[in-house]
Amino acid sequence: MKTRPLPPHSSGWWIRLVLFAVTWGVGRTVAADEGDSSLARARSDVMTEDQDIEIRGVFEGVLPRTTRKNALRLVLHPHFGDFHRKRYLRAPIGLRYGLTDNWDVAAAVEGYVSHGLDGVAAFSEMGFSQLEVATKYRSDWTMVPGWDMGVRLKYTHPLDHPPVELTDGFAHVVPSLTFAREIAGWxxxxxxxxxxxxxxxxxxxxxxxxxxxxxxxxNTFVGGLVWQQGTRVYTFEATYATTALIGDFDSQHRIQLRPGVIFRIPDRFTFHSRGDWRMGVAAKFIYGPDGPEWGLSVKFRGNFDLKKMIRRN
Structure with missing residues (x-):
């Protein structure tokens, strides 16, 4: 379906407001973090790191977790499902760096290549379709007592002129605020x-x-559960999205439920690639402006300690 043009400059004041709010929030929490960083490090060692369970299409919740200070990660996320859904295989590759124990930054570029299984000759078309940059801050100061708080700001922009099926043609500014807490007795x-x-x-x-x-x-509103059992993580997300509050067109609504499981792939199945490969499987149930939608996603993600790889070589 084609995109609808937005009124000129319709999002400008929202973007300025969001950038101000995120900047103020990070500045407000830095002072609080200085006295509690040891507690934050202890808490982060208990649960799986953020990049271990953030797999697009399986679990997209924004948990208040960040990459460890000075850690540099190389992340690969090939979309093998594109072999039967699209004419092109997408393969985002990115870097993630821990500025502090509570603050990280990330950047990724999404490449694509024709796979030859659906009318376009293999490797006849290739390029880059999207750039993504993001930053996340996990605060030890919280607006809700008893809950960890995190804020993330993500920006995506289409690159070059990729096939129409690979982009919606919009740049996205996506700020989010999340609260999480461990469940007593579980x-x-x-x-x-x-x-x-x-x-x-x-x-x-x-x-x-x-x-x-x-x-x-x-606007989006999300809630859910994450349950870690050894090398497996069970997830559940419930999301409600609406254009009624800030949209420029008729009000639209979407409800999505997504249960899933993510587990580490043993090294013997990854040719001992020195990385941490994860496989995620999730079912999705959606009701939105185009009616009901359901399906199953199977995704893979590779996470590599880039500093360790460089030292070994």
Missing amino acids: PGAEMFWGTGLDLLRESSVVGSRDENEFGDHA
């Missing part, structure tokens, strides 16, 4: 809830809207 489990915005700005790239996507500014 080892390895925690619950979370939060809210965010998806602010759009038109680019010069032509794209198409996926089923049940809005093509408009939206």
Whole structure:
């Protein structure tokens, strides 16, 4: 489906407001973090690191966890499901760096290549389709007593002029605020809830809207559970999104439920690639402006300690 043009400058004041709020929030919490960083490090060692369970299409919750200070990660996320869903295989590759124990930054670029299974000759088309940059801050000061708090700001922008099916043609500014806490009496489990915005700005790239996507500014509200059992992590997300509050067009709504499981792939199945490979499987149940939608996602993600790889070589 084609994207709808947004009114000129419709998102400008929202973007300025969000950037101000995030900057103020980080500044407000730095002082509080100085006295409690040891507690934050102890807490982060208990649960799985953020990058271990953030797999697009399986679990997209924004938990208040960050990469350890000075850790440099190389992240690969090939979309093998594209072999039967699209004419091109996408393979994002990115870096993630821990500025402090509570603050990290990340950048990724999504490449694509025609796989030859659906009308386009293999390797005849290739390029880059999207750039993504993000930063996340986990605060020891919280607005909700008893709950850990984290804030993330993510920006995505289409690159070059990729095939229409690979982009919606918009740049996205996505700020989010999340709270989480461990569940007493349930080892390895925690619950979370939060809210965010998806602010759009038109680019010069032509794209198409996926089923049940809005093509408009939206608010999101999310809640769920994460349960870690050894090398497996069970997840559940419930998300409500709406354009009614900040959208420029008719009000639209979307409800999504997504249970999933993520587990570490043993080294013997990854050719001892020195990385930490994860496989995630999730079911999705969606009801949105285009009606009901359901399906199953199987995703893979490789996480490599880049500093360790460089030292070994």
